[in-house]
Amino acid sequence: MPQVPGSTREDPAKSIIPRHIAIIMDGNGRWAKKRFLPRIAGHRQGVEAVRSTIKACMGRGVEYLTLFAFSSENWHRPEEEVTFLMQLFIRTLEHEVAKLNENGIRFKVIGDLSKFDSRTVAFIHQGEELTANNSRLIFTVAANYGGRWDIMQAVQKMISDSPNSLEDFKETDLVRHFAMNYAPDPDLFIRTGGECRISNFLLWQLAYSELYFTDTLWPDFDAHALDLAIKSYQQRERRFGRISEQLQNMPIKKGITKIAAKKKL
Ligand code: IPE
Ligand code: IPE
Ligand code: MG
Numbered sequence: 001m002p003q004v005p006g007s008t009r010e011d012p013a014k015s016i017i018p019r020h021i022a023i024i025m026d027g028n029g030r031w032a033k034k035r036f037l038p039r040i041a042g043h044r045q046g047v048e049a050v051r052s053t054i055k056a057c058m059g060r061g062v063e064y065l066t067l068f069a070f071s072s073e074n075w076h077r078p079e080e081e082v083t084f085l086m087q088l089f090i091r092t093l094e095h096e097v098a099k100l101n102e103n104g105i106r107f108k109v110i111g112d113l114s115k116f117d118s119r120t121v122a123f124i125h126q127g128e129e130l131t132a133n134n135s136r137l138i139f140t141v142a143a144n145y146g147g148r149w150d151i152m153q154a155v156q157k158m159i160s161d162s163p164n165s166l167e168d169f170k171e172t173d174l175v176r177h178f179a180m181n182y183a184p185d186p187d188l189f190i191r192t193g194g195e196c197r198i199s200n201f202l203l204w205q206l207a208y209s210e211l212y213f214t215d216t217l218w219p220d221f222d223a224h225a226l227d228l229a230i231k232s233y234q235q236r237e238r239r240f241g242r243i244s245e246q247l248q249n250m251p252i253k254k255g256i257t258k259i260a261a262k263k264k265l
Contacts, residue, residue, distance in 0.1 A: 011208075011240045014247075018187035018233055020064035021057065022209070024201055025049070027193025027217030040084045045219035047092055054105070056223035057137060060230065064138045064183045068201050072112065072146030089143060090120055097127040104136035110179035111145035112153075138183060145179070147203030154178050178204065185209065188233045192218045192225075210236045 012019065028042030035041070050067060057065045070085055077085075100107050109124045116124075154177035158169060161177075175181065186202065189209040196213045198206065212229045214221075237244060 012184055012187065014238070015187070016234060017061045017230065018210075019062070020066070020184050020186045021062055021188045021190065021229075022066040022068075022186035022202060022206070023053070023189075024068045024191040024193075024199060025218040025221075026191060026195060026199075028219060030193065031217040031219040039081060040088075042217075042219055043085060043088055047088070049219050049221045050092075052222050053226060054100075054137065054139060056226045058103070058105075059223070060226075062137065064140070064186075066110075066140040066142060066180070066183070066186065066202070068142045068145065068199075070111070070143045070145070071200055072144055072149055073200060075115075075144075086116075086120075089141075090123070093123060093127060097130065100127075100139065101131050101134065104134045105131060106134040106136075106138045107131045108138065108140040108180075108182070109143055110140055110150070111143040112149055113144070115144050140180060140183070142201070146200045147198070148200060150179050150202075151204060175204075180205065188212060188229060190214065190226075190229050192216050192221050208238070208240060210238065 025046060028046045029039040030042070031045065032039050032042030053067075054065060069089060074085070075082060097107060107127050107130075109128065113121050113124065154174050157177040158174050159166075162169070162173065164173070180202070185205040185207070186209045189201075189206055190212045191197075192214055194213070194215040210233050212232050214225065214229065216225050237247070239247065
């Protein structure tokens with residue numbers, strides 16, 4: 001099929017399991033409130049859901065998992081919650097990076113790291129270097145991330161790196177400067193916690209992602225909840241601007257069996 005110019009990158013090969021899943025992990029505070037616990041208890045429990053989601057993604061052949069952990073707007077929260085979230089992030093990294101590496105997982109962080117202290121930044125870079133050659137799952141944490149920040153920093157780099165005049169720039173010149181330039185655009189976007197919004201997550205990259213919203217609160221999210229999202233994804237028809245009849249000849253990525261056939265959902 002000839003590639004025609006459009007506002008997206010190359011259309012991905014049709015795949016039954018999404019290659020890249022991006023998740024807004026929302027609802028920790030409400031999970032805690034329902035149990036008369038402080039909000040931080042919800043964040044702590046949220047780490048368990050991260051563990052089970054990573055495991056479930058590996059079991060299902062997902063190649064990229066991207067989790068929104070802290071947005072550029074989350075600094076507006078009460079100071080003690082921000083401090084707790086930062087400490088939880090650092091402590092979890094310290095405990096988990098070696099385990100990620102043992103499991104063949106590549107670890108990446110996207111976001112504006114300039115607000116993190118130098119020890120944390122060094123630790124993130126060490127983790128990224130340690131796991132750089134792993135490929136079983138590319139696991140990205142978005143920390144102090146904002147889609148608008150990402151677009152702005154990419155535009156700035158594109159302009160300062162290139163002698164081109166503005167009218168000569170192409171999408172590819174911009175895309176290579178995005179924080180997640182190593183990954184294809186997400187096939188499936190999931191938001192837990194019932195809100196139906198993007199909250200400044202991957203604004204450019206979600207252009208053609210299938211969107212899935214669930215009321216499940218993030219600490220309750222598990223392999224079963226992931227399977228429901230994947231099942232919904234499998235029922236979608238990704239047309240990328242075409243009509244149904246044009247899709248029959250699109251290649252299907254081989255080697256991946258339909259999840260519904262393997263598991264009772
Ligand atoms: C998501 O849960 C975690 C972060 C934003 C860090 P919330 O803390 O937003 O939980 P709710 O939305 O208040 O329930
Ligand atoms: C989005 O959740 C950010 C993360 C999950 C890290 P929020 O709970 O902060 O989003 P809003 O404020 O309700 O849009
Ligand atoms: Mg929230």
